[in-house]
Amino acid sequence: xxxxxxxxxxxxxxxxxxxxxxxxxxxxxxxxxxxxxxxxxxxxxxxxxxxxxxxxxxxxxxxxxxxxxxxxxxxxxxxxxxxxxxxxxxxxxxxxxxxxxxxxxxxxxxxxxxxxxxxxxxxxxxxxxxxxxxxxxxxxxxxxxxxxxxxxxxxxxxxxxxxxxxxxxxxxxxxxxxxxxxxxxxxxxxxxxxxxxxxxxxxxxxxxxxxxxxxxxxxxxxxxxxxxxxxxxxxxxxxxxxxxxxxxxxxxxxxxxxxxxxxxxxxxxxxxxxxxxxxxxxxxxxxxxxxxxxxxxxxxxxxxxxxxxxxxxxxxxxxxxxxxxxxxxxxxxxxxxxxxxxxxxxxxxxxxxxxxxxxxxxxxxxxxxxxxxxxxxxxxxxxxxxxxxxxxxxxxxxxxxxxxxxxxxxxxxxxxxxxxxxxxxxxxxxxx
Numbered sequence: 001x002x003x004x005x006x007x008x009x010x011x012x013x014x015x016x017x018x019x020x021x022x023x024x025x026x027x028x029x030x031x032x033x034x035x036x037x038x039x040x041x042x043x044x045x046x047x048x049x050x051x052x053x054x055x056x057x058x059x060x061x062x063x064x065x066x067x068x069x070x071x072x073x074x075x076x077x078x079x080x081x082x083x084x085x086x087x088x089x090x091x092x093x094x095x096x097x098x099x100x101x102x103x104x105x106x107x108x109x110x111x112x113x114x115x116x117x118x119x120x121x122x123x124x125x126x127x128x129x130x131x132x133x134x135x136x137x138x139x140x141x142x143x144x145x146x147x148x149x150x151x152x153x154x155x156x157x158x159x160x161x162x163x164x165x166x167x168x169x170x171x172x173x174x175x176x177x178x179x180x181x182x183x184x185x186x187x188x189x190x191x192x193x194x195x196x197x198x199x200x201x202x203x204x205x206x207x208x209x210x211x212x213x214x215x216x217x218x219x220x221x222x223x224x225x226x227x228x229x230x231x232x233x234x235x236x237x238x239x240x241x242x243x244x245x246x247x248x249x250x251x252x253x254x255x256x257x258x259x260x261x262x263x264x265x266x267x268x269x270x271x272x273x274x275x276x277x278x279x280x281x282x283x284x285x286x287x288x289x290x291x292x293x294x295x296x297x298x299x300x301x302x303x304x305x306x307x308x309x310x311x312x313x314x315x316x317x318x319x320x321x322x323x324x325x326x327x328x329x330x331x332x333x334x335x336x337x338x339x340x341x342x343x344x345x346x347x348x349x350x351x352x353x354x355x356x357x358x359x360x361x362x363x364x365x366x367x368x369x370x371x372x373x374x375x376x377x378x379x380x381x382x383x384x385x386x387x388x389x390x391x392x393x394x395x396x397x398x399x400x401x402x403x404x405x406x407x408x409x410x411x412x413x414x415x416x417x418x419x420x421x422x423x424x425x426x427x428x429x430x431x432x
Contacts, residue, residue, distance in 0.1 A: 277293045
């Protein structure tokens with residue numbers, strides 16, 4: 001973390017607090033730390049976008065909840081780990097105010113990035129709020145909205161650069177105002193305020209695995225403000241590439257749903273984004289490589305097959321499933337979208353590299369909608385994946401397909417979309 005406010009907020013989470021949050025949420029300390037690293041800059045950015053009047057109202061609500069004294073030099077107790085107190089309700093209300101109608105999308109993105117459910121993500125955001133307020137008010141000494149607004153604006157660049165790689169800035173409000181581009185070559189592409197696209201020839205960038213994966217543009221840092229204009233055409237292309245398909249209602253991507261099996265009754269509630277993650281090269285036994293996600297289906301499946309599974313019982317194999325993580329279908333159908341062909345090709349390449357391997361493909365839905373329709377659609381999608389693999393010459397290695405509908409769904413139909421999306425999936429299981 002590169003700025004004073006982030007450091008001040010993060011310093012309030014000592015080892016005991018981290019362990020307490022981890023135990024309460026059923027997470028590891030590493031997951032909690034990763035969650036805080038994502039939550040803190042997101043909350044600061046949300047507050048940075050608030051008008052001064054709204055910001056003062058937020059500060060007034062929280063001022064009375066901090067104990068201790070406001071005298072300079074006196075410590076203040078921040079109720080970070082009090083989920084059962086009234087403070088928890090206020091923090092959740094603030095989070096809803098900061099993210100508005102995009103709260104479910106924020107929770108979904110963070111859930112996918114952090115590998116935890118939406119409830120745990122919300123609780124980490126709630127736990128981070130008091131530390132953010134404490135950092136902004138100088139540990140409860142100064143609650144002046146004008147000063148705090150200025151402080152937020154001055155530290156904005158640090159908040160942006162602290163966002164985890166691949167988490168879209170477009171999630172955090174209707175748009176984060178900024179007067180200069182932010183460059184972080186390790187984390188994300190060059191980001192600048194979107195403008196009307198300019199039709200100019202640009203040099204091609206290195207191909208990536210598909211349109212849902214972020215493009216990393218390796219651009220040498222150069223001195224001199226005038227050189228930024230040379231990057232604008234490439235910048236515009238990258239911005240359209242990253243955000244265009246996920247946030248334009250009239251774009252083709254709005255006709256697709258996520259990897260997992262969806263509820264055909266309510267297609268308008270389906271989120272079409274796939275969390276961005278770290279790309280890696282997965283090496284096959286013949287020395288060839290696959291462009292995949294770290295911890296994705298290709299990575300896990302190759303490690304599993306390489307380690308050998310001959311000693312595993314049939315029951316153990318039946319309980320071991322690998323979820324597709326970049327497989328999309330047209331809404332309410334079993335038609336695989338062209339952008340998902342890369343992952344189909346990767347799985348086909350893996351099966352060719354392990355010719356003795358047999359697999360079963362399963363489809364799953366959440367608990368919303370008609371169960372008969374859900375089971376049919378989940379089965380149709382499992383069959384569609386088999387047919388796609390058959391077209392690549394490895395269909396004989398798919399010995400079975402089955403649609404389970406909502407039989408194995410973990411979340412109720414009334415659960416938030418950020419939870420239910422985890423129940424909608426297509427998976428692979430190795431068989432003997």
